[in-house]
Amino acid sequence: MPDKKVTGLHELYAQDPVEADKQLWGRTSDPVTRRGFLQKSALTALSMALGSQMVFAEHFPAGMIPAGLANSDLPFSLPGKRAGLVVLNDKPINAETPPHLLDDELTPNDLFFVRNNGIPPQDIDVSSWTLTIEGESAQQKKTYSLAELKSTFENVTYNLTLECGGNGRSEFNPPAKGNQWSTGAVGCAAWTGVRLRDVLQDAGVKSDAVYVAYYGKDTHLSGEADKVVISRGVPIKKAMEEESLIAWAMNGQDIPLLNGYPLRLVFGGFPASCSGKWLSKIVIRDRVHDGPKMTGQSYRVPCKPVAPGTKVPDDEMCIIEKMPVKSLITYPKTGAMIKRAARLPIRGKAWTSAARIKTVEYSIDFGSSWNPCNVKVPTNRYGWQGFFASVSFPKTGYYEVWVRATDIKGNAQPMLLPGWNPRGYLNNACHRIAVKVS
Amino acid sequence: MSVRPNLLGALLAILNLALIIFVGAFLYLLFGDNLVETYRNQPVPMDQATYRSAGGRNSVDAEEEIVNGIHVQSGLIYAEGFDIVRGNCTACHSAKLVTQNRATREGWTDMIRWMQAKQGLWDLGKNESVILDYLATNYAPEDIGRRANINVEEIEWYLLDLEE
Structure with a gap:
């Protein structure tokens, strides 16, 4: 792929991701007959932008992403999904959402993770x-x-x-x-x-x-x-x-x-x-x-x-029937460098299979002390609940902000990995981000 | 001198040549594969630290390009057994299902048995030991304890401007 075209694509995307998404994927077409991104017009537009029509035209309808593309840092290597998703597997497609992209109250469709076991059906009527x-x-x-x-x-x-x-x-x-x-x-x-x-x-x-x-x-x-x-x-x-x-x-x-x-x-x-x-x-x-x-x-x-x-x-x-209580820090993205005098606002999401989340706490000293976060009221059971807090740091240096949720049944997240199991399910260990204060 | 001895000599020469060609072809059919194999460039195994940092994030056109010991298109480590692993494993699933996993030889054997029982994987025959050698050598588990440190090296640090 010529570098110039790829950069152009990045630029288009950087200017207005939503609009770029619309233009390139044709996601705003007729709601009844549309086949989403599989539409030919959307494919053509994307192929033109890529400057490599053959590769995409051949592989796209098969529900597979050419490995060369999936491995590159091109935006939207997945159909209908925004840049920034991490592709773990392209056959079958599996992609996850980094925590800082889960900051919306509800996860936008083009940021929602993908866990497929097979190949999605084609030509859906x-x-x-x-x-x-x-x-x-x-x-x-x-x-x-x-x-x-x-x-x-x-x-x-x-x-x-x-x-x-x-x-x-x-x-x-x-x-x-x-x-x-x-x-x-x-x-x-x-x-x-x-x-x-x-x-x-x-x-x-x-x-x-x-x-x-x-x-x-x-x-x-x-x-x-x-x-x-x-x-x-x-x-x-x-x-x-x-x-x-x-x-x-x-x-x-x-x-x-x-x-x-x-x-x-x-x-x-x-x-x-x-x-x-x-x-x-x-x-x-x-x-x-x-x-x-x-x-x-x-x-x-x-x-x-x-x-x-x-x-x-x-x-x-x-x-497995019930998923465990869990939470994520969705703001700021890990790696923030801040000034000593500022207070750091943090936000996140907490969820449980119980009726609702009771408390969310944060710690900047690896669990020696915990401070409460404000937790939003859920719209209904099984919907995640936003939380937020304002964090101040006692002196300059490297910190980790850890967050722990507890649900109404009293189940809380462990700081270490929970019980080992052969297939690696149900890890609800506390999420943490790194922060440098100068 | 008559023409005869000359004719005989020529005939003998032709017969000799035919014999040499025949024996040559026979030997090639017998040992040719091994011979060619000997002269082929052998993949050089590499240590874990090197491939981890290489990451497989490059975008390349060439199907067979090797960068820092990684076969770029698949992301697989280019080492002994690579061709057989690629041929058998990526026929059904992405190479990423290999590269993101770590297991002992026993663990990889279990995965193969599971794929054979549930996912329609064929009998790998004598290739199985080649594949297992490759996987157990190049994708072996590391002991990360009960909770690994945040990988500080991997973090993209950024200035966050906040109101004071």
Whole structure:
């Protein structure tokens, strides 16, 4: 790629990221027929800007990013996503949001992390998209079009936090296999859709129902057409919660393709892998669901605590249900150098699977003393809560600001890594930033 | 002198030549691969510290470019076994799934078994030990304790102007 063009792209982006996004990705087209960034016009515009039409035209529709591009520091190496996301994996696409880009009250769609197991479906036709309810504990098999879902059931919006069960995996020792998430496999958006329970009850739920699970339209990396990528679910009790959604909108817009367009499940407080994307089928099971990534060691932790590095047999691994209390400092970005006389404002987000966050505290002396932050009231359960404080430093030097959240049940974040587990799930250790005072 | 001995000599020469060519071809078919392998440039293994700082953030056109011991396009360390690892692993998934992970030989073996059981990975045959050698050597775990220090070297320090 000629350097000149790339710089131009950077400049365009630096001037006005939102506008650049619009121009290059064509994200403002017809809401009904649009296929988001897959649109040809958007592709052409981007290819022209890159000055390398062939590379992109060939690889883009396949849902893969050429490694040369994914590894470069080009802005938006991911379709529909803003510059600054850290790409951990480009086949399947996995990208996380650095903490300082999670400062918005709700995470913008183009900053929301991506955790894909397979390849997103292509050529999505919203008008023919359907959702089928079936399974041993369904009273009947019933299929709904998107339009029927929207018109038959009450439309609701909730702020719901989604966090990957493996968020924070990179810190575990001995290391766990999988995508090495640091802190950014989390986001909170306003999700609009219908309540899962309304749809389940419309189809009819037998009294022996145990689990509710999903199937989506993504395809397996191996290319085998019939191989299911991932099919997970939640206990019937969770499915019946007021905030458990079948959603088609995120922050008032279509859900980005990489996040499940046009339809997905959203369960706050559970590992995000339960919230199936490109949703086409829901099964009501009379047993614990046994789809891919539901069994074995996937999304499971030892039923009883184990020493670091222990091999745990499958039958001693238990399914993760609740995500732990956690928080992030979203302002300032780590590495701030400030003057001694100034007070440093800090901001962040805290979330839990319990009813709400009770307190958030900060420490500048590695936990010897803690000071309270102001915590905002949540709009609803499972939505993250903003917090803020003003920090002063006793003398010049190197500091770390650590933050610790405690939820209404009294669960608090550890400063060290929590219990080691073979797959590296549920790391909710305190987040910290580095600050120099001169 | 008649023409005969000359003709015989020429005939013998042709036969000899044919024999030499035949034997040469035979030997090449037998040992050629090993011979070529001997003269090929061998990848030079490198130490961990060097590749960590290299990072794999470069954007390059050439598919086969090696910078600081890293195969730029894939981000994989260019060392013994590289070709076989790239051929088998990146057929299905990104090389980033290799480069971001660390494990012992046993740990890497477990991952291969899991991919074979769940993800449709084929029997790797005699390549398996080459792949495991490569992974266990180049992507071995480090002991980072119960909580690593903030990596101060990696932080981009910036001036934050605040009202006093």
